[in-house]
Every structure is written in C-alpha cells, then in structure tokens.
Amino acid sequence: MKPQLRAPRLAGLRHYATRVTLRKPMPAERPPQKYPDPLSKSPNAVNTPLEGNLTFIHRPPPSSPSPFSYTTSPISPLLRPPTGHSPQGVPPYIRPSAKKDPPPRMSDANLAELKRLRLEDPKKWTRAELARKFNCTTQFVGMVTKVPNALRKEIKREKAQMDEEARTKWGPRRRMVREIAKKKREFW
Secondary structure, three states, X not given: OOOOOOOOOOOXXXXXXXXXXXXXXXXXXXXXOOOOOOOOOOXXXXXXXXXXXXXXXXXXXXXXXXXXXXXXXXXXXXXXXXXXXOOOOOOOOOOHHHHOOOOOOOOHHHHHHHHHHHHHOOOOOOHHHHHHHHOOOHHHHHHHOOOOHHHHHHHHHHHHHHHHHHHXXXXXHHHHHHHHXXXXXXXX
C-alpha cells in the first residue's frame, strides 16, 4: 500500500471573511465642488467669460518679473545672434579621413604620364601604385585608364594560378572550413 501525501496544515489560517463591504452606487455625474477654487478668487487673477458657459482665468506668475523672463528683452539669449563655432567646443573627428582635403586636380601632363605608365606595364603599375605615386584615389585611376581585355584576362589567370599554389599549402582544417563556407554561399 502506497503512503498518501498530504499537504501540511497551516496553523492560524482564517477561512472566513472578517468584514463585508457593500459597494455604494455612484452617481452618474460628478457632484459639484463644495469648496470654490481659491486661485480663481485671487486678486491678481483676471476672469474673462467666454461663449459656451466657459471662463478663461489668467493668473500671473507669483514671482516678480525679471529681465530674463521676457523674450523681448535685448539681453534674452533667444534673441541674440548665433555665435560662431569655436574649435574648443567642437569634438574631434571620428574618422581621420573626414578631415582630409580632397586630392588636388591633376594636370594634363600628369594625366598623360599616368595613362602611359598603366598601359606600358600594368603588372608593375597597379592601380594602388599609381594612386600612391600621383596622390589620387584608386577609383580615379580605374576610371581614367583601362587595361585591354586580353591583358586583363592574362592578369586574372596569373592571379588565379598564384592563389591555387597558395591553396596547395593549406592544411586539412583550413581546406574543410573553406569548403563549408563555399557550400553555405551556394544556398544564399
């Protein structure tokens, strides 16, 4: 026979209500106030009756006015002309490239030299090398000079061959990780 589990009995627990409260019926409207608003009867308040049984009550502020409390005051900061930005109050640049000036415009002689070098030996004079030499961006070099398609394909082939040689030196773990990433890319 299995023993029966019983909850422990709490001593001092009441099982009956101590007080019965009945809800009083509430009126449909709020009853009128018994006491008038003391601020509406203040001597400084100006009562203006409006149409529709409404009253506009204007109470001036309890403190005495100062020159700073009026916006029409000539010394009010709201009416002062804006001051120029001082370098002490400006935070530093987040990116250093934000404060760089754009590179100067290239002269026609430099532009012709850039094109000549790129077409002469595109393997030696890459976009990055030319950008460094002529102080311009790699995008600008790419827009100004185009490598012939036959030469571009040859450069791509050589780069792919160099990459393949580098892959032969990979270990099994790196090869497996790259294959997994390649499979993931197929499902994108």
